[in-house]
Amino acid sequence: MDTRATHTVNDPKTKLSARLWESTKGIRDMAINTDFVQGIKNGKLDPEKFGVFCVEDSIYLYKQQHNIKVATEKAKPYPDQYTYLHKRIDSYKTLYEAEFKKWHVGKPEGISLGKDLKEYMDYEEDVALNRQSIYFLVALIPCLKLWPWLGQQIKDGNHGIYNDWAKANLDPDYVGFKTVDALIDEADEKGGIQEDEAMKIYTKCMEGEYKFFNSI
Template structure:
């Protein structure tokens, strides 16, 4: 018998069992939301848009239809960020974050409007999928605490680089879509971390409910899936 077993057997030493009851550290709110939406991101990966890019079989007309609507999406997200910023109370950091993101989205939509010759967003007829997605974001921006709009926008920011990693955006050949894929589905993009830092900080301060955040986050993931599957 080994010495330590002999000592334990005769009560000469005691063994603490505390290690068996120590709980692992809880995951951050952002990682919890990501882990809980595996099904949605797999559906996005299997969507007609993403698979069409991967197989270089996406109809150019469908790509154009997607891009015109995505241009309007960026425009409307900018307006949602502006609205949410005006509704922030006693949280200057959140207000500044929303205003900074608004400036970014303004650059996005203006560049897209120029590329796709769009002069008026109201002249674009949105499909059912993106219209439903925008209705969700409108509701979050106008009726919920502004912190939830940050949670609602993370799926877009984090899903796209993940999708790029799954289809080899940095190494694959996507034909005429090469430039768009490498720029928009870049696996090395970490812009979503800025959003996640905001909600994780809010969670630490008890300023955001995890289940409510999950509902908002999941609905945005579903919006991404629906939009990708609409072409």
Template sequence: MTLYKSLGDSLAIKWHVRNASAIVVGPACQSYIDHHLNVSLNEEPIYTVISSIPCERLWPWLGMEINSQTHHYGPYADWINKSFSPLYTGYTKLEAFVNDAYAKGQVDKDKALQIYAKSMEAEAAFFNSIQA
């Protein structure tokens, strides 16, 4: 837990956030957080990996769609360039890990699909909750 606190504190400094506790997430974001927390606390660890794959796949796809590499984002440029890189394929390692676990009988296909679909729905609900 100390590691995560340290990481959060360093990001707040890097991104010039003075009062992180003042940031309030909306209902769609909280629902997404609750979904991941529920999977992490109540399912086998492999299902936490499964619940993360839609997010890991989404960001590079978004980067490709918005052509993120051709814009400058000020102090967020480093984060944008890493998170939205269309070249990012880290999710393939997660997918290979899950496929291997499935081949070994460690993943229930129906449960995995349900968790994966809920993660996708939560991503969509979160993005649709943003007022432009």
């Protein structure tokens, strides 16, 4: 048992973003040990499974861009949240269009998704549609923060043919999530977020990330 992590979660002096992160340590540890992540680490992942993952991930980016549009409209009363989300609309569009081109995805509606990813995407869509924008940011950050963290854990491996993909997608030096952490902490300091609700959403989305990795 990681007593340091438990102390962090229970310490009211710790920022909310850190408490959310530390509360999901067990889920992150499971993500490290999935066949997909370990296969990327040692360069031995079945190429067919890698392809399936990437095609599904391209659909995730496509759907997430729509969710970001919805959340951006809701964020208009909160300038910092609005600015961040509005910038992400174009960046996610660039990402999914590049992946669609790479994997020859013509009509995303024609791609059959696995159960785990579909449930995860449906949940994030529900948060975007039915919660305030700050809670969508809470739903967004497990993905933003987990992937570079995984990159840090496996950076000493021999990724083989997956080396370029790992550098681009599991970049251990990526720190873009810090902006979202700061928005969550700012909302907490102003009384604009309920920790119990944030914890539920954050945990659910971190589980979604793990289950997506584990589905391959």
